Amino acid sequence: MQILLDFLRRYNYLFLFILLEGISLTLLFQFNNYQGSVWNTAANESAAKANETYASLEAYFKLGDINALLTTENTKLQQENAVLRAALDSATHDTTFTERKVRQELAGFQLLPARVVSNGVRRGHDGYLVINRGRKDGVRPEMGVVGGGGVIGIVYLVGENYALIIPVTHTKSSISCRVRGKNYFGYLQWDGGSTRMAQLDDVPRYAKTRAGNVIETSGYSSVFPPGIFVGRVHKVSNSSDGQSYRLDIVLGTDFANLRDVNVVVTPYKAEIRQLQEKADSLQ
């Protein structure tokens, strides 16, 4: 304490000098516009500089938080991206020729996109498909279901939100088909063998079909519009009664890999049936 007091006493003139010099400069800046403005500008500038330095320093230390935030956001965006990509995939699934052809044929029909949620199709077994569209979405029994590879099956039972489909690879399934360009038609059956193959029975013997010919829907059943791709002829053989041909068909649809399908909504089905009945009664 004594030392401090001594120090203060000894250098009193120094403190006095600082005080008086401070007063002088205050007066200078206070009463002279030019000096005052220069001083204020310089002071503002240095204050701004200090603030800027502080701000950048603060920003630097905040980088950790920002990084965590960015990671979270990135994850969120990736999830969103995945969802959008899936949506885009289902929206622009149309890539193969068959699919384009199918779409062309179905151009006038209303298609209801659906997803297979349960797939019971397998070799030697009468399996069913379940799709995630039901009565609520306008699905009704006996509507056709098509996919990228062509015909898939027919709606059998309809729930509120889901629908059961009898696929082509079901022994009860019977779809009216024809050989493209020849108009000879028969019914597509499945013998319970491979899920990649089905059989077309009752093809007249005079119908000149060869392996490789395209089989498509005939349109006679009112379930499917005509011309939807079903498969290609693999082998031509005699039917069991020997009166007609039996065609082994390689199906266009791979039931082992089935996800996105379309239900062919045919609102005029009742009308068509009515007309058919009327025609029947006329004969």
Add this chain to the structure above:
Amino acid sequence: MFNVILPRILWILGLILAQTLVFNHIHLIGYATPMPYVYALIMLPHGTSRWIYVVLGFALGLVVDTLSNTVGAAAGALTLVGLVTPLLLRAFAPDDKLEEEFTPSIRTMQWSGFLKFAIAVTFIHTMVFFLLETFSLFDPLRLLIEVVSSTALTVIFMATFEKLRNTSRSA
């Protein structure tokens, strides 16, 4: 004591009057303005408390500022000069005089010692004064010319005072 202080007070008042009435209006070749009021600090005797130098410098500067409308510039400059004058006096005074109390003059310090002392003090004052007044280094050459010429003119006036004072005293 009174005999010593009264002439000094009179000298200081005279310097202030001369500054405001005469010297402020001199701008030799547009640059040089004499500011011999620094003389009031120079003639303080060796051994004077340093706070007196500082306070006197500030007060004198304040008065000159008020009368010549340069608020703060002379006060700031003279306060600094008050701080360094004792040091300069110690540096330029002859060694044999430092032990005792003496008044800086051509008689005690010789012309060479006194002039060196006066030039150093005056130079510091004019430099700080002009720096505070222009408050920019926009035209450093002009500033230097002003400082040097004003210093020279001030020293000439102070030497004249010194000569007058000593001749009047000896006469």
